[in-house]
Amino acid sequence: xxxxxxxxxxxxxxxxxxxxxxxxxxxxxxxxxxxxxxxxxxxxxxxxxxxxxxxxxxxxxxxxxxxxxxxxxxxxxxxxxxxxxxxxxxxxxxxxxxxxxxxxxxxxxxxxxxxxxxxxxxxxxxxxxxxxxxxxxxxxxxxxxxxxxxxxxxxxxxxxxxxxxxxxxxxxxxxxxxxxxxxxxxxxxxxxxxxxxxxxxxxxxxxxxxxxxxxxxxxxxxxxxxxxxxxxxxxxxxxxxxxxxxxxxxxxxxxxxxxxxxxxxxxxxxxxxxxxxxxxxxxxxxxxxxxxxxxxxxxxxxxxxxxxxxxxxxxxxxxxxxxxxxxxxxxxxxxxxxxxxxxxxxxxxxxxxxxxxxxxxxxxxxxxxxxxxxxxxxxxxxxxxxxxxxxxxxxxxxxxxxxxxxxxxxxxxxxxx
Amino acid sequence: xxxxxxxxxxxxxxxxxxxxxxxxxxxxxxxxxxxxxxxxxxxxxxxxxxxxxxxxxxxxxxxxxxxxxxxxxxxxxxxxxxxxxxxxxxxxxxxxxxxxxxxxxxxxxxxxxxxxxxxxxxxxxxxxxxxxxxxxxxxxxxxxxxxxxxxxxxxxxxxxxxxxxxxxxxxxxxxxxxxxxxxxxxxxxxxxxxxxxxxxxxxxxxxxxxxxxxxxxxxxxxxxxxxxxxxxxxxxxxxxxxxxxxxxxxxxxxxxxxxxxxxxxxxxxxxxxxxxxxxxxxxxxxxxxxxxxxxxxxxxxxxxxxxxxxxxxxxxxxxxxxxxxxxxxxxxxxxxxxxxxxxxxxxxxxxxxxx
Numbered sequence: 001x002x003x004x005x006x007x008x009x010x011x012x013x014x015x016x017x018x019x020x021x022x023x024x025x026x027x028x029x030x031x032x033x034x035x036x037x038x039x040x041x042x043x044x045x046x047x048x049x050x051x052x053x054x055x056x057x058x059x060x061x062x063x064x065x066x067x068x069x070x071x072x073x074x075x076x077x078x079x080x081x082x083x084x085x086x087x088x089x090x091x092x093x094x095x096x097x098x099x100x101x102x103x104x105x106x107x108x109x110x111x112x113x114x115x116x117x118x119x120x121x122x123x124x125x126x127x128x129x130x131x132x133x134x135x136x137x138x139x140x141x142x143x144x145x146x147x148x149x150x151x152x153x154x155x156x157x158x159x160x161x162x163x164x165x166x167x168x169x170x171x172x173x174x175x176x177x178x179x180x181x182x183x184x185x186x187x188x189x190x191x192x193x194x195x196x197x198x199x200x201x202x203x204x205x206x207x208x209x210x211x212x213x214x215x216x217x218x219x220x221x222x223x224x225x226x227x228x229x230x231x232x233x234x235x236x237x238x239x240x241x242x243x244x245x246x247x248x249x250x251x252x253x254x255x256x257x258x259x260x261x262x263x264x265x266x267x268x269x270x271x272x273x274x275x276x277x278x279x280x281x282x283x284x285x286x287x288x289x290x291x292x293x294x295x296x297x298x299x300x301x302x303x304x305x306x307x308x309x310x311x312x313x314x315x316x317x318x319x320x321x322x323x324x325x326x327x328x329x330x331x332x333x334x335x336x337x338x339x340x341x342x343x344x345x346x347x348x349x350x351x352x353x354x355x356x357x358x359x360x361x362x363x364x365x366x367x368x369x370x371x372x373x374x375x376x377x378x379x380x381x382x383x384x385x386x387x388x389x390x391x392x393x394x395x396x397x398x399x400x401x402x403x404x405x406x407x408x409x410x411x412x413x414x415x416x417x
Numbered sequence: 418x419x420x421x422x423x424x425x426x427x428x429x430x431x432x433x434x435x436x437x438x439x440x441x442x443x444x445x446x447x448x449x450x451x452x453x454x455x456x457x458x459x460x461x462x463x464x465x466x467x468x469x470x471x472x473x474x475x476x477x478x479x480x481x482x483x484x485x486x487x488x489x490x491x492x493x494x495x496x497x498x499x500x501x502x503x504x505x506x507x508x509x510x511x512x513x514x515x516x517x518x519x520x521x522x523x524x525x526x527x528x529x530x531x532x533x534x535x536x537x538x539x540x541x542x543x544x545x546x547x548x549x550x551x552x553x554x555x556x557x558x559x560x561x562x563x564x565x566x567x568x569x570x571x572x573x574x575x576x577x578x579x580x581x582x583x584x585x586x587x588x589x590x591x592x593x594x595x596x597x598x599x600x601x602x603x604x605x606x607x608x609x610x611x612x613x614x615x616x617x618x619x620x621x622x623x624x625x626x627x628x629x630x631x632x633x634x635x636x637x638x639x640x641x642x643x644x645x646x647x648x649x650x651x652x653x654x655x656x657x658x659x660x661x662x663x664x665x666x667x668x669x670x671x672x673x674x675x676x677x678x679x680x681x682x683x684x685x686x687x688x689x690x691x692x693x694x695x696x697x698x699x700x701x702x703x704x705x706x707x708x709x710x711x712x713x714x715x716x717x718x719x720x721x722x723x724x725x726x727x728x729x730x731x732x733x734x735x736x737x738x739x740x741x742x743x744x745x746x747x748x749x750x751x752x753x754x755x756x757x758x759x760x761x762x763x764x765x766x767x768x769x770x771x772x
Contacts, residue, residue, distance in 0.1 A: 068729045103728060108679050109461060113719050116453040133680060136599065140677045158596055158678070165567075165582075165590045208578070209562035209682065211595045218580070238559060239682060 058096035059355065059362050059369075061086070061348075062123030062147075064114035064138075065130030066106040070266070073292050074340045075103070078130045078152050080333050081341035085348035088328075095355045096362070097348070104129060108137035115141050123147060124366055125373065127347055128174060130340070132156035132181075132211055135174075136164075143171045147366055148373040150175040150351065150397075152343035155288070156211055157182060160397040167396075173370050175377055175397040177347040177386070179312065181215030184287045185262065187403045188216070188310050189223035192258065198283045198308070201232045203256030205247045205271060207263050208236040216262035216287055232256050241267065244274040252280045261286045265293035272303040283308060291338045294411060301411040312386040313342035314406040314413050322385045336413075339386065346384035346391070353382060428622040431705045435618065438712075439611040446607065454719060462715045463610025464490075464672040467617045469695040469711045470704055471664025474621050476693065477702035478630065479657035480637030481539075485550030486692045488557040489662045491684035492530060493523030493669025495561055498598040499573075501674060502591040505602055506568050512604040519604070520613065520670040527666020528659050535655045542640065546658070554689050561681035566592040597680030598673065605675035613671055614708070617664050621704060624660060633657050698739055710739075 063082060065075030079101045086097045100121050102114035111134030118126065119141075126142065128149035129135040135154030140162075142149045151159055155178045158164035160171060179187070192198065202224065207213040224231050233254035235247030248271065251259050259275075259282045261268050268290055275281065286309040293304050315326045315336045325345055329337040337345075354376035360369045374395075381390040387401035394400065407416040424432070442459060445451045468490055475483045497519035504515050538549045565576045569588025576582050580594060592598050624630045635643040636650045644650050673679065691714075699710030717735060721728045742748060 067726055102722065103726075108676065108683060110718075112457060112676065113454065116457040117719070117722055120452045120454050136596070137676060137678045156596070158599055162600060163589070164596065164599060165584075165593065209559065209595045211597075211680070214595055238562070239685075 057362050058098040060122050060124045061097045061099050062118035063127035064102040064104040064111055067103040069105040071106040071131055074153060075130050077338055077341040078344040081337060081344040082127060082348050084328055084332060085345045089352045095352045104134050106131040106134060108133055111138050124369055125351065127152055129154050132159055135159035139171050139174050142174055146173060146370050148173050148370040150177055150347050152177045152347045153340050155179060155181050156215060170396040173374060175393055176399050177343045180398060181212055182219040184310065185216040185219030186223045188287060189220050189227055189229060191310060191405055193227035193229050199257030201230050201256045203233040203251030203254060203259045204231060205235040205259060205261055207238060209238045212289060213262050220262065242270060244271045245278065248274045248278050248280055252278060256282055258283045258285055264289040265296060269293055269296055269299050276303055288339055295335060304408045307408045308405055308416060310403050310405050311339045312401065312403055313339035314404060314415050316414055325385050342386050346386045349384060350382045354380060431618055434705060434708065435614055458716055458719060459607040460605045460610045460675045462712050463614050464668045465695065465715050466614050466708050466711045468665050468668035468692050469707045470617050470621055471661040472692050473696045473704060473707050474657050475661035476696055478625060479633050479654055481654060482544060482547035483550045483661060484547050484689050485554035486665045487684040487688035488554035489527040489531065489665030490669030490672060491557050491561060491681060492527045493666030494673030495592060495598065496523045496526045497670035497673040498591055498601055499566065501602065502568050516604040516609055516674055519674055520667050523670030524663045524667040528663030531659045531662025535658045539651050539654045539658060554686055558681050558685055562595050564592050565594050595680065597678065599678045601677050603675055603677055605671050610671060613667060618704060629653060629656060
């Protein structure tokens with residue numbers, strides 16, 4: 001008996017020790033960005049003569065995204081890139097940020113909890129959420145508390161519009177860094193109608209219980225009709241599907257030479273495998289959800305060879321900004337950034353630019369900060385890494401920028417031209 | 418048969434815990450001591466407690482495995498959204514009234530579907546209920562994922578798979594396929610949640626300690642023996658199952674009215690299992706245990722937020738530790754001795770239920 005109690009005691013003690021370690025690690029990680037920022041700020045300050053300390057004078061930037069669970073690739077990419085951007089911004093002096101990134105497992109309920117955690121912390125502005133579903137559940141809360149949010153990758157129209165059916169009645173204080181889903185569908189159809197060398201008969205495989213997938217699918221079909229694209233087959237699947245041989249067979253029988261996949265990369269990798277098994281090799285074409293397919297665990301990257309995707313970012317772009325970002329990201333995290341990371345990096349930099357142009361300080365009230373940011377975002381032009389030209393926003397919070405197509409060659413993302 | 422509130426030691430403990438917690442938490446929430454994070458958890462905790470109490474009625478008292486409690490929650494939640502949308506459209510917006518009507522409708526719809534399902538299934542012996550409820554949960558998710566439903570001056574509009582609602586401009590879309598319910602006017606609050614928990618406890622205890630409850634437990638322990646003394650096993654099991662489903666629906670309605678937006682995929686198989694975990698960890702047939710386990714396990718992931726990326730890892734470790742501790746014979750004996758010492762001649766009634 002005593003022995004068992006002893007053992008239990010040990011377990012309890014161990015748990016206690018782990019929580020203690022965890023707690024110190026947790027707090028240090030949240031303040032890491034600001035701490036490293038202040039160090040370097042002091043260092044550079046000794047040269048220029050002014051010192052900026054991050055603590056106390058930093059804007060409190062909140063964010064939530066999936067750091068665990070199915071969609072964690074996106075959450076971690078956004079968190080990494082946001083930390084990277086904040087490190088650079090804080091180093092420069094001027095606008096300072098302090099980031100608090102909460103895990104929401106891409107779940108609506110957890111996202112609300114994450115939002116309340118951030119509100120308790122005293123968040124002044126936010127990157128909203130990484131995923132759309134979470135975004136649409138917390139957007140009303142942001143509206144209620146009047147906190148400015150710009151989502152790097154929550155692409156559903158329901159994130160920025162209260163009436164997502166008619167795209168009316170925008171929240172006004174919620175902005176997007178990425179394209180909306182309908183825009184992606186339209187842009188994909190436009191791209192395919194302009195590049196008939198890829199193929200002319202389109203087969204579609206999409207997930208009909210998913211907001212992202214159906215959003216793109218609906219506008220793609222609409223635009224395809226307008227552009228006289230020939231959609232020869234449509235296959236659907238639902239969450240958790242693992243066998244795509246039926247859908248592939250359907251597209252193959254219909255003679256599709258392009259298969260449009262407005263889906264996330266996990267099912268897409270299975271679709272590619274099923275196509276290979278069936279000896280079927282059309283051109284596959286995806287949207288931004290396809291990004292991340294090369295870094296998926298245990299994925300045979302040769303399957304994705306020749307896969308096209310429409311995404312705002314390609315890591316091989318030759319402009320200086322992109323190159324610097326990719327290098328810094330690789331140095332720090334050891335992998336090539338995907339477009340979620342790029343969107344997050346741009347979002348933080350856009351926030352910094354907007355705050356730099358306005359006269360609000362971290363001591364200003366949240367209402368003032370929100371008003372200033374809305375004014376800046378609807379008027380400013382931003383140059384980032386997720387578009388070749390200027391990026392602007394309208395008062396609905398929708399972004400306007402040029403998409404680019406990339407293709408996978410030799411296991412790497414390359415611009416398609 | 419006498420009709421009175423049946424209070425014995427077991428139920429008295431449950432009632433007093435719930436009431437004490439409600440008073441304490443209300444004061445803490447009002448004084449800002451809880452903070453937004455924990456205040457916002459109060460209603461979801463109540464929802465899960467009601468769903469878990471319902472499931473315990475089925476799994477613990479009646480001894481039939483049910484893997485579809487989330488499906489009943491889903492039914493309740495989406496029924497509530499539709500009812501609330503219709504009420505709001507016709508100018509009824511008083512939150513308390515809307516919530517009350519929603520919860521009643523959610524309860525009835527879930528209960529009715531539970532009853533329909535029980536007709537063929539509960540006549541059989543074995544694990545068929547588990548299989549059917551599992552499928553039911555999946556089917557509900559997939560159906561609601563394809564439903565488009567809106568309301569305008571011409572009434573309700575409905576379309577399936579593709580969004581072909583022809584809505585008047587003054588109408589509003591209530592359920593939008595995979596996007597789920599959007600733009601819900603929230604109406605739930607902690608007091609409503611507390612009352613719902615209390616009501617479900619009263620219902621469950623009332624059944625447990627009635628003649629029907631004894632019959633249900635007798636069927637659980639030995640169906641053949643129970644049948645030989647003239648108990649209608651099918652009817653008794655149906656009663657337990659329908660009550661369980663109805664409470665799931667009530668919990669779902671409360672849940673649905675607490676969030677401005679939620680999708681059908683929220684109520685998937687994982688949620689059913691999660692609620693089953695609450696029940697099993699709380700103790701089969703033990704309502705007080707269920708309440709405590711549910712509260713702990715819902716709040717725990719939020720309490721562990723400071724661990725950042727180790728959060729879910731530690732959560733799993735805690736679950737395992739709880740399982741080891743609660744199944745440890747030595748600790749159980751110790752607890753039993755403690756309880757006996759405290760209660761003196763505690764009623765024998767409670768012990769038989771605690772199975």
